[in-house]
Amino acid sequence: MSSPASPSAPIPPLLLVGCGQMGGAMLAGWLADGLAPSVVLDRHRDDIPAPHRVVRDAADLPRDFVPSLIVLAAKPQKAAEVLPALAPFARQAPILSVMAGKTVGGLTAALADAGCPDAVVIRAMPNTPSAIGQGMTVCYTPPGASDAQRALCERILSAIGDTAWVTREEQMDAVTAISGSGPAYVFLLAELMEQTGTALGLPPELARRIARRTVSGAGALIERTGVDAAELRRRVTSPGGTTQQALSVLMAPDAWPTTLDRAIRAASRRARELAS
CATH class of the missing domain: 1.10.3730.10 (ProC C-terminal domain-like)
Structure with missing residues (x-):
């Protein structure tokens, strides 16, 4: 388990998809810890400090933006709608999904159908105390993810609290019920x-x-x-x-x-x- 203390390296640029209760809580923690210029995709988010940007529609995502990580925090029922638009970005950066219940296999298959068969999806379940750096996030890394991609997720999540990892994806259901809810x-x-x-x-x-x-x-x-x-x-x-x-x-x-x-x-x- 990691310490919530902020590492010295800055948080690299992120593409945050969904900025509701959970996405907003994580964003608040990242902003407080020095987030590099990033992009938020959310239809209802109005304010975000410069140099960060908000777009309301996936079609408006800046094609010249190269995130280090895509954080998928949309509602689970919105997955089919947003994943095709993320395929071009998923060819360059791994996806960290915090959508409750959505499996790595399901998300990977959907991205493959959208033209990105090599997408790497790492699954995580944070909770709302992340907004004040007191979150608890538990993650699952599939076999295809690299050590560097796991370390990147660890760096980003350690900015908002403690992190832990499970070895079997089915354990994420209990994690969701205990720490997420x-x-x-x-x-x-x-x-x-x-x-x-x-x-x-x-x-x-x-x-x-x-x-x-x-x-x-x-x-x-x-x-x-x-x-x-x-x-x-x-x-x-x-x-x-x-x-x-x-x-x-x-x-x-x-x-x-x-x-x-x-x-x-x-x-x-x-x-x-x-x-x-």
């Missing part, structure tokens, strides 16, 4: 804590502040100490105390141990469905 689970926890705090009589702004700071502080603690999560939980839990009372509800067989497992498995199934 995971921030939403944490945000839901903060949201529900805030709602209950207000219901118990706290001023809404105080309930929000307490909930958010508790979630972010607990996350920082588990990250910085490296202590096992179960041990940290035990340290907070005094026998017969308030935390134990709450955990007796949350850890009941039909509560978090079951529902969170079901939720993550549902997300993993959906990731597989998107590939079909």
Whole structure:
């Protein structure tokens, strides 16, 4: 696993296809780390600092632009629409796909049909904390990718957080369900804590502040100490105390141990469905 600290080498020019929630989060991290002049293809993106450029249609991509890497962050259902336009660029640069569920084989076949049979596709799943350099990205490299292409992806992704690699592509479904979708689970926890705090009589702004700071502080603690999560939980839990009372509800067989497992498995199934 790599460190989120910025390497000394600048980030080379990128072609970012799709600048929604995930693409925008990655772009924010790259801009903060010194991105070389790059091009963004997105129909809804209006603002990007010079010398970077935005184009709204694939037909308007500058043919003289030579990216070091194509980052494919469009919605999965848009793959068939954008891939043919990327074929000329994919002859010169590898593709890093962050589209949930889209397999390396499927994307490679589509590019071959578009006239680029030698395209190299590397698959990755980042998450939205990438926008502040605290992302978690897990990648899969197919056998045809070179060490240099893998190192390029590592360099670009290390600018937005930690990176890790899996050896089997099917493992990306679990990655998508845990780290890709995971921030939403944490945000839901903060949201529900805030709602209950207000219901118990706290001023809404105080309930929000307490909930958010508790979630972010607990996350920082588990990250910085490296202590096992179960041990940290035990340290907070005094026998017969308030935390134990709450955990007796949350850890009941039909509560978090079951529902969170079901939720993550549902997300993993959906990731597989998107590939079909």
